[in-house]
Amino acid sequence: MSVDYHVHTFFSGDARGRILEYVKIALIKKLEDVGISDHFIPGRMIGRLDEPPVYKKLSDYVKKINEAKRKIKSAIGLKVGVEVDFIPGLENEIKNVLKGLIFDYIIGSVHFIEEWPFDHPKYILEYQKWDPVKLYEKYFMVVQVCAKSKIFDVIGHPDLIKKFGYKPKTDITDLYVATAKVFKENDVCIEVNTSGLRHPCREIYPNKRFLKMCYEEGVQITLGSDAHTPESVGMDFDKALDLIKKVGYRHITIFNGRRKQLKEV
């Protein structure tokens, strides 16, 4: 059983490819489900982006996925997802925009620390202003607030802060354990996201150590490639499956209308 729940189409603004092109590649790669998870970014942050989403309203985006679903003849699940930028303080705005729309799952992702889009290569110099331990504490605090908000089903790429290879030299196990506990207490899944292998950190999100802590706390997982082109759907999933099995996982979580179901890998 394999699914890719983190895929960006041209709607995201920073990706290319149409929904059915993604479905086609997902079928070739023998995935059971492919979930479209284009960006939703709260209004206040849009001005910070070079390539904001191209849809006008989130409801138009949901409609397009449902239209595509009706055209599919093959046995593959096309899921309605979304990757929401989590910004502490904007919870109500996020809830209001999501209200009334039917999703299979909602991913909450932290891409901003205060106003800094830390995963964007254009703003990489900002890392030099931070002590790595302080930076990681700050990042994981925001990730925990994201999980506690109860808005999301899945936490996207849960250690994205390592993207450009900035890592504390000291042991941060306590931070991983505390964060894994918050995931469990708030019943959110985390995403095992292979895009880190294509970034300077050269590592799946989350790393093996953090994933192990999540496993020990009983946190459920989903899989995502973070594809920004159709060819990247399901990329490096052999490595992701290898990693999750090594830490002990035997199941992944799939979603239907925001209801969870465990499936054997």
Ligand SMILES: [Zn+2]
């Ligand atoms: Zn993301």
Ligand SMILES: [Zn+2]
């Ligand atoms: Zn993404």
